[in-house]
Amino acid sequence: MQYFVANFSHLETQLSIIDDKHKTIDQQTLQIATENYVKDLAHYLIELSHQNNLYHDDIKGIGLCITDVELIHYDNKARLIEALENTFGFKAIINEHHETLTNQLTKLN
Numbered sequence: 169m170q171y172f173v174a175n176f177s178h179l180e181t182q183l184s185i186i187d188d189k190h191k192t193i194d195q196q197t198l199q200i201a202t203e204n205y206v207k208d209l210a211h212y213l214i215e216l217s218h219q220n221n222l223y224h225d226d227i228k229g230i231g232l233c234i235t236d237v238e239l240i241h242y243d244n245k246a247r248l249i250e251a252l253e254n255t256f257g258f259k260a261i262i263n264e265h266h267e268t269l270t271n272q273l274t275k276l277n
Contacts, residue, residue: 169187169188169218169226169227169228170186170217170222170226170227171183171185171186171187171227171228171229171230171231171270171273171274171276172183172184172213172217172227172229172230172231172256173200173215173230173231173232173233173266173269173270174209174230174274175233175266176232176233176239176240177260178239179199179202180197180198181197181198181199181200182195182196182197182208182215183195183196183197183198183213183223185213185216185217185220185227186270186273186274188223189274191273192272192275193218193220193222194216194220196212196216196217198212199248200212202241202244203241203243203274205227205240206240206248206252206255207255208240208249209232210255210256211229213224213256213263222250224257224258227255227256227258228259228273228276229257229258229259229260229273229276230252230256230259230260230261230273231237231253231261231262231263231268231269231270231272232248232252232261232262232269232272233262233263233264233265234262234264235264235265237262237275245262248260248262249261249262257275258271261273261276
C-alpha cells in the first residue's frame with residue numbers, strides 16, 4: 169500500500185508517495201497557491217500517482233506536514249482534515265513533524 173505525503177512550507181510544497189516501509193516511490197516539489205490549497209494539492213498528487221501507475225485503490229491515506237493550518241486558510245485542524253478526507257476519499261493525518269506523520273500514516277488500517 170502507498171501513501172501521499174505533502175510537506176508544506178511558505179514558498180513550496182514537497183509532494184511524496186511512500187510505501188509501508190517509508191521508502192519514497194516518487195517526489196516532486198512545487199508551489200501551490202494557499203487560496204485553494206486542498207483542491208490544488210489533490211490535482212498535483214493525483215497527477216503524480218498516475219505518472220507512477222498508482223490509482224485510488226493503491227493509496228491508503230494522505231499526510232500533511234504543516235505547522236499552522238491558518239497559513240492555508242483553515243481555522244483549525246479538524247476542518248482541514250475533513251476537507252482532505254472529503255477531497256481524497258481516504259484517511260487524512262496532519263502533523264507538524266514529518267517522521268511522526270509518516271509513522272502515523274503507515275500504521276493506518
